[in-house]
Structure formats: structure tokens, C-alpha cells
Amino acid sequence: MKVLKIVSGTSVDGPGLRTSVYFAGCTHHCPGCHNPQSWDFAAGEEISVEALLATLLEDEAPVTLSGGDPLQQPTAELLTLLQGLKAAGVNVWCYTGYTFEQLLQSDKAPLLAYIDVVVDGAFVIAQRDTSLRFRGSANQRIIDVAASLAAGTAILTPYQSKA
Numbered sequence: 494m495k496v497l498k499i500v501s502g503t504s505v506d507g508p509g510l511r512t513s514v515y516f517a518g519c520t521h522h523c524p525g526c527h528n529p530q531s532w533d534f535a536a537g538e539e540i541s542v543e544a545l546l547a548t549l550l551e552d553e554a555p556v557t558l559s560g561g562d563p564l565q566q567p568t569a570e571l572l573t574l575l576q577g578l579k580a581a582g583v584n585v586w587c588y589t590g591y592t593f594e595q596l597l598q599s600d601k602a603p604l605l606a607y608i609d610v611v612v613d614g615a616f617v618i619a620q621r622d623t624s625l626r627f628r629g630s631a632n633q634r635i636i637d638v639a640a641s642l643a644a645g646t647a648i649l650t651p652y653q654s655k656a
Contacts, residue, residue, distance in 0.1 A: 494545060494566050494574070497530075497537040506557035507586040507610070507627060508652065512549055516560040521590035525618030527629065531561035542570050546577040555584035564589045564601050575607035590615040593636050593647045610650060611636045624655050 495517035506513045518534035530536065549556050556578055563571065578585050585608050593613045596602060612628050612635050620630040627635060640648040
């Protein structure tokens with residue numbers, strides 16, 4: 494897996510103090526992206542799933558996967574990471590440029606069972622809104638994954654409302 498950086502104790506990528514992993518690589522290339530240096534799949538450092546999992550579990554904090562687009566990492570490796578986090582009872586948020594509906598129809602769908610919250614959708618500069626919590630544009634949704642999978646439709650979390 495290609496990781497740009499790991500930030501412990503952040504409060505901007507979900508509720509509470511979390512550990513955020515910023516993965517390298519993104520094909521969405523959203524105009525106005527706050528992190529365009531993350532688009533390069535060759536950037537960052539190669540880290541094994543085992544080493545990344547050990548680092549995240551050592552922090553004993555909820556985890557946010559960001560990037561880049563974390564769901565553009567190799568699916569098998571990401572699945573192993575997510576399974577390890579869930580087995581340890583870690584709350585996992587994931588930011589992705591894909592919509593929840595796109596994920597359900599893709600080879601990434603099995604990953605959803607191990608993610609608590611997905612912040613979905615590409616950043617749209619025309620819908621940029623700095624008053625929103627945990628997202629940059631109004632089209633992006635903060636989705637309760639377990640409730641959504643059970644209901645068969647995207648169910649938004651209370652974090653969807655403005656700060």
C-alpha cells in the first residue's frame with residue numbers, strides 16, 4: 494500500500510481525536526482539491542498491510558482513511574487492513590470520490606462491511622461550503638454504512654447537518 498502520511502490525534506477527518514491515513518493515488522482529480530499532491534500513485538512510501546495495521550492499532554484511536562482515494566489501493570490489501578481494524582473494534586471512516594451507489598455496484602462493495610462511515614462523492618468546487626462538517630462540498634454525504642446496507646439505500650449520519 495502506498496501511504497503519504499499518517500497523522501495521529503487529528504480532529505478534522507471525523508469526530509473526536511482520530512488517526513488519519515493519507516493514501517497515495519487518486520484518479521478523480523477534482524478541480525480545487527485541497528490535496529492534489531495525493532493524486533500520484535508513485536508518491537509516498539510503500540508499507541505492508543501488517544505494518545500499517547500495527548501502527549494504527551498502537552495508536553488506540555478511531556481511524557480515518559483518506560488520500561488520494563483510499564479505495565483505489567489494492568482491494569485485497571485494503572480488505573485485510575479493514576478486517577484487522579474491525580477485529581480490534583476500531584471505528585473506521587473512509588473518504589472516497591466514489592458515491593455509495595457506485596461502490597455497491599463495484600468490486601469494492603465487500604469493503605463496506607468493515608467501514609462504519611463513508612464520506613462519499615467527488616469534491617465539487619461550485620458546491621464548496623466551509624460551514625459543513627467533515628466534508629468540503631455540499632454534494633458529499635456522510636453515510637452510516639451499516640444502516641445503509643441494511644436499508645438498501647444511503648442513510649446519512651447526524652454529522653450531515655451543518656456545524
